[in-house]
Amino acid sequence: MECQMKIIGKEFKKIIISFGFFTLVILFPLFAMQAETTFKHSVDSSGEQEFGSMAPVGLLLQWQQDPTTTMTIDWHTTDSQRNPELEYQELNDEEWHTVQSTSIGFPFSKDRIIHRVELTNLMPATKYRFRVPGVERPYKFRTMPDNVNKPIRFATGGDTHVGEEFRKTNRLVAQYDPEFVLWGGDLAYANGDPRQIERWYDWFDGIMESLITPTNRMIPVLVTIGNHEVFKYERLERSGADLTEPMRKWGLEDRSARFFYNIFAMPGSKGWGVLDFNDYMSIFLLDSNYGIGTTNPGEPQTKWLKNALAERRNKPHLFPVYHAPAYPSVRSMEKKAHPRVRNNWAPLFQKNRVRVAFENHDHTYKRTYPMRDGEIHATGVVYIGDGAWGDVGVREIASRQEIGRDDLTEDEYNHWFRDGAEWPFYIKKGKSVRHFILVTIHGPHQHFIMIDNNNNVIDEYPATSRPETLKSITEEFD
Ligand SMILES: [Fe+2]
Numbered sequence: 001m002e003c004q005m006k007i008i009g010k011e012f013k014k015i016i017i018s019f020g021f022f023t024l025v026i027l028f029p030l031f032a033m034q035a036e037t038t039f040k041h042s043v044d045s046s047g048e049q050e051f052g053s054m055a056p057v058g059l060l061l062q063w064q065q066d067p068t069t070t071m072t073i074d075w076h077t078t079d080s081q082r083n084p085e086l087e088y089q090e091l092n093d094e095e096w097h098t099v100q101s102t103s104i105g106f107p108f109s110k111d112r113i114i115h116r117v118e119l120t121n122l123m124p125a126t127k128y129r130f131r132v133p134g135v136e137r138p139y140k141f142r143t144m145p146d147n148v149n150k151p152i153r154f155a156t157g158g159d160t161h162v163g164e165e166f167r168k169t170n171r172l173v174a175q176y177d178p179e180f181v182l183w184g185g186d187l188a189y190a191n192g193d194p195r196q197i198e199r200w201y202d203w204f205d206g207i208m209e210s211l212i213t214p215t216n217r218m219i220p221v222l223v224t225i226g227n228h229e230v231f232k233y234e235r236l237e238r239s240g241a242d243l244t245e246p247m248r249k250w251g252l253e254d255r256s257a258r259f260f261y262n263i264f265a266m267p268g269s270k271g272w273g274v275l276d277f278n279d280y281m282s283i284f285l286l287d288s289n290y291g292i293g294t295t296n297p298g299e300p301q302t303k304w305l306k307n308a309l310a311e312r313r314n315k316p317h318l319f320p321v322y323h324a325p326a327y328p329s330v331r332s333m334e335k336k337a338h339p340r341v342r343n344n345w346a347p348l349f350q351k352n353r354v355r356v357a358f359e360n361h362d363h364t365y366k367r368t369y370p371m372r373d374g375e376i377h378a379t380g381v382v383y384i385g386d387g388a389w390g391d392v393g394v395r396e397i398a399s400r401q402e403i404g405r406d407d408l409t410e411d412e413y414n415h416w417f418r419d420g421a422e423w424p425f426y427i428k429k430g431k432s433v434r435h436f437i438l439v440t441i442h443g444p445h446q447h448f449i450m451i452d453n454n455n456n457v458i459d460e461y462p463a464t465s466r467p468e469t470l471k472s473i474t475e476e477f478d
Pocket residue numbers: 186226227228323360361362
């Protein structure tokens with residue numbers, strides 16, 4: 001109970017008082033959860049992973065098709081056996097169904113194999129359990145509801161890195177029982193470099209250990225590509241690292257991202273795509289020009305995005321997610337991918353009724369004003385980011401002193417820091433802190449609570465009013 005009270009927090013209480021509906025949404029899983037906060041994953045009967053055994057050393061749930069009726073399950077082994085079987089059943093069923101996996105080599109790995117099944121024709125909003133060889137306690141998953149008549153919650157953020165902070169944020173997120181987690185790039189920070197393969201192993205260890213609920217439900221993950229998924233000559237040259245070895249040994253080309261394209265099973269085949277949740281939500285997983293994606297008009301991804309958004313503009317919930325922000329909180333607004341995303345994608349978002357876009361990369365928390373055609377406007381798109389989930393160095397928000405004059409011309413500087421603004425004028429709220437974004441959709445409504453990795457609420461959008469009449473509803477849950 002002490003643990004639960006800490007999780008709720010003083011500030012959080014203030015906010016939930018204001019909004020009875022979200023009280024139910026947030027508090028229910030907290031009260032339902034077990035008091036223990038150390039989650040154990042079942043590996044094998046001894047609790048130890050064995051080299052060469054069939055016990056999974058990685059486990060990842062993803063979606064390639066409609067999450068209301070499908071689930072893609074990957075598990076990694078160090079055993080040489082190919083195409084092992086996975087068993088699954090509805091939670092209340094006696095009968096187990098058996099599916100054979102497809103096996104692919106983990107890129108650049110000598111001993112790790114990825115086994116993949118895609119379960120289809122599942123029932124919406126239904127709990128399942130599954131087991132793979134070497135696992136004693138079955139894992140669970142649940143499919144997404146096929147409508148949004150009841151609240152649906154997911155968590156998003158980016159720049160996860162590996163290590164303890166990654167696990168800490170994951171554990172906290174898992175306590176909120178989200179349907180899935182959406183990460184907008186810069187995942188294991190292996191930089192597409194085979195010499196850093198251990199980072200991917202660590203990243204998968206972290207997911208198995210911490211992105212799981214107390215009832216052994218694995219939380220599905222959706223990802224996009226970031227710059228740290230990509231092998232870049234420029235970065236290696238800058239750091240003085242040896243370029244010839246990976247070139248000679250693995251034939252790596254500039255901007256290749258073999259880990260990313262092979263490890264993940266995404267909707268679409270080019271490193272970007274859209275995932276349709278029946279007719280109520282579409283999530284656009286975009287490449288802000290790090291891999292083979294492109295952000296300019298006339299180029300494949302932007303052409304595709306224009307049509308994909310237009311086809312879905314009457315759906316209530318459209319969420320683009322990508323790595324480099326249109327409205328950065330730290331870096332120059334006029335360099336690299338930022339102006340391209342802002343000039344080429346933002347007009348498509350606003351034209352097709354996107355309300356909120358998720359951005360990453362700058363390692364801060366930021367929320368913009370609603371932005372339309374580069375200006376604050378009531379009907380604009382709100383950009384929420386900027387990627388500080390795990391062990392990344394959290395940065396200071398760009399201040400007029402810190403953005404170098406070298407990064408902006410005089411006119412640009414006067415534009416972005418207009419009227420003597422300390423921060424770029426588009427930033428409504430900002431904080432230098434690790435965090436995640438808890439998204440709730442319900443009917444046509446969207447609500448966002450931003451939580452730091454010490455479980456303090458740092459922002460809420462839209463802000464809710466706090467009528468005293470709702471207090472009694474909240475007290476029932478205290
Ligand atoms: Fe990044």
